[in-house]
Amino acid sequence: MDFVPRQPIPEQAPVLNRVPEVPFTGLQTLWLQVGGTLCNLACNHCFISCHPENHNIPMMTLATVRRHLEEAGRHGVQDIYITGGEVFLNPEIMQILEAILEYGPCHVLTNGTTLNAKRVGQLQAIQERRTHKLHFRVSLDSLDEQENDSVRGPNAFRQAVEGIRNLSRAGFPTHLTLVRSWDEDEDPAMEQQVMVFLRNLGAPQGRAKFLPGFLLGELEKTARQYHEHERVTERCFDNWPITNLQCSSSRMVTEDGVYVCPILVEEPAARMGGTLEETFRPYPLRHAACYTCRISGMSCKS
Ligand code: SF4
Numbered sequence: 316m317d318f319v320p321r322q323p324i325p326e327q328a329p330v331l332n333r334v335p336e337v338p339f340t341g342l343q344t345l346w347l348q349v350g351g352t353l354c355n356l357a358c359n360h361c362f363i364s365c366h367p368e369n370h371n372i373p374m375m376t377l378a379t380v381r382r383h384l385e386e387a388g389r390h391g392v393q394d395i396y397i398t399g400g401e402v403f404l405n406p407e408i409m410q411i412l413e414a415i416l417e418y419g420p421c422h423v424l425t426n427g428t429t430l431n432a433k434r435v436g437q438l439q440a441i442q443e444r445r446t447h448k449l450h451f452r453v454s455l456d457s458l459d460e461q462e463n464d465s466v467r468g469p470n471a472f473r474q475a476v477e478g479i480r481n482l483s484r485a486g487f488p489t490h491l492t493l494v495r496s497w498d499e500d501e502d503p504a505m506e507q508q509v510m511v512f513l514r515n516l517g518a519p520q521g522r523a524k525f526l527p528g529f530l531l532g533e534l535e536k537t538a539r540q541y542h543e544h545e546r547v548t549e550r551c552f553d554n555w556p557i558t559n560l561q562c563s564s565s566r567m568v569t570e571d572g573v574y575v576c577p578i579l580v581e582e583p584a585a586r587m588g589g590t591l592e593e594t595f596r597p598y599p600l601r602h603a604a605c606y607t608c609r610i611s612g613m614s615c616k617s
């Protein structure tokens with residue numbers, strides 16, 4: 316009798332259930348975690364668990380920023396975003412901004428609470444010396460003071476509002492970021508409310524940026540964890556280009572190395588290398604947060 320081999324066990328899952336890999340198409344956007352994980356606030360939904368004592372990821376030094384800017388410049392970076400933590404806690408922030416503007420426009424993500432008139436005056440002076448533009452994105456959790464401060468802490472609303480006013484007086488384009496706590500189909504109505512809010516603060520050209528809640532960091536503790544089934548597979552990209560994901564054209568640099576994106580800086584598996592060039596390769600979308608990116612179609616960019 317002939318030996319009939321048993322069906323071999325497949326080494327990989329069926330194609331459509333496989334973990335997809337996002338290709339890297341070129342460095343369009345550079346993210347810099349200038350503030351590390353340090354923040355003057357301790358919002359109870361922060362997906363990186365930033366707070367006044369969190370030094371897990373150190374703030375970036377000017378020297379580190381310069382090194383990565385030079386590398387990014389060689390690869391044709393088009394725009395640069397800085398975030399934290401809170402970027403204005405970094406003692407070298409003004410020199411860092413000045414260095415960034417040599418390479419391209421800089422989008423500053425901030426909670427706005429430290430933007431007093433003196434600091435905004437310094438920002439204005441930097442802007443006058445550089446051709447590339449500074450843009451600001453101030454985050455709040457609600458347009459209602461009480462609701463906002465219940466998440467962000469006492470006085471956070473008033474200080475941020477003062478920051479937006481100061482930026483507007485100085486002529487900086489200022490946008491507002493809110494984590495979505497309403498149904499997506501209410502976005503147009505919310506957008507209108509944000510426009511009115513910004514107009515009243517003297518920022519008529521401001522726009523709204525709504526972000527989905529990532530079930531990471533503090534939000535994972537206060538809301539819920541991702542369910543087992545909340546993962547992406549190749550099937551999720553049948554009719555939606557995987558290159559829509561921001562991780563196909565951007566990288567996140569921290570003082571501790573280069574990560575695939577700004578969302579996964581606390582995930583050791585998302586650290587792709589020590590230099591940008593080491594990270595110019597595909598990345599497997601195993602993390603549950605990738606599911607939020609896919610279903611919301613979100614990008615952290617403006
Ligand atoms: S959400 Fe923003 S402002 Fe709040 S703790 Fe995190 S980094 Fe700071």
Ligand code: SF4
Nearest residue numbers: 562576578604605608
């Ligand atoms: S979390 Fe989003 S941006 Fe980050 S690797 Fe996953 S899909 Fe890409």
